[in-house]
Amino acid sequence: MSTKSKWFVVATEGATADGRNIERKWLEEMASNYDPKLYGARVNLEHFKGIFPDGDFKRLGDVLALKTEERDGKLRLLAQIEPTKDLIEMVKNKQKVYTSIEVNPNFADLNSAYLVGLAVTDDPASLGTEMLAFSAQAKQNPLAHRKQDKDNLFSEAIEFALELEEQEKESLLDKLKAMFTAKENSQQTEQQLYKTLEDVSTLLTEQIKQVQEKNENLTQQLNELSTANIELTQQLQALEQKITTLEKEPVEFNRPVITGAEKSMIETDC
Known part of the structure; x- marks a missing residue:
């Protein structure tokens, strides 16, 4: 390549x-x-x-x-x-x-x-x-x-700076095609055919492993999001409950008692 x-x-x-x-x-x-x-x-x-x-x-x-x-x-x-x-x-x-x-x-x-x-x-x-x-x-x-x-x-x-472009990774299908094309161009013995199938099996195993790892990471991320969503929902419910409770409680307002000032005024008037 x-x-x-x-x-x-x-x-x-x-x-x-x-x-x-x-x-x-x-x-x-x-x-x-x-x-x-x-x-x-x-x-x-x-x-x-x-x-x-x-x-x-x-x-x-x-x-x-x-x-x-x-x-x-x-x-x-x-x-x-x-x-x-x-x-x-x-x-x-x-x-x-x-x-x-x-x-x-x-x-x-x-x-x-x-x-x-x-x-x-x-x-x-x-x-x-x-x-x-x-x-x-x-x-x-x-x-x-x-x-x-x-x-x-x-x-x-x-x-100048020499920076290389990222090369596209060869797909599994491309690898399989290359394998079988190479083998078809020459007479295959049983041993060669076995080796080809073994290589295909190895490639498939690697691909399956990569898919599993991606799925595991995705599952973990989904679980974390689900947990965060549950916690947020609980917090919202608690806040709504608190607001509802406050709305039901009667509002009482007591005017503070004035002390001292009235007595002083009376004494002064006398």
Whole structure:
């Protein structure tokens, strides 16, 4: 099952690319033109493209799709990649947490911009604004040997976070279909058939156990709600009883006896 990343920003309108600014038009063209079947951009280290599958500069994944979005008045290019286990481990260990795109402003027969590579790096300064400007002005561009085409541009490195999308769990039905399909494609011996049925039994047991656990949790929650409802009902009944009792009791009002004042007044009048 493939692992897809969540969308993350790889370039922003106006950012540096080999002494030039990334044009809004490029981002729009890269997003609309990108098709892995036409040309699939791969993830690499520091824009180096190794030729050995077990070498230090082997590929670290593929760019699956591109899209643009507006943020604070500037267009941004976002990518979704399928990283290798090596890249996932690198990022987990806080390595290679910056990205830089390689763009061809005039790709093949499209006559428009196209993303041809995505590099990850540890040191943003190695692909930062000053380094790219210096490289572009130098008589011999020190980054030229890393490019797939001399006219390609490297964007300045920006930080990214590699977050993976949650994968849908394979359903029991899908697992059963896969089992029987695999067995049907080869001659089944009695032992193989027994193993298939045993696997099916194990899957069913796991599913039943999960359902039972969910039912137990649901039953417990219902019991707790029922108990709380009973307690609330009892409290309401007690309150109603108290109100009824108070309503039946006669209201008596006794005027307090005035003492002292009247006698004093009489004595004063005399």
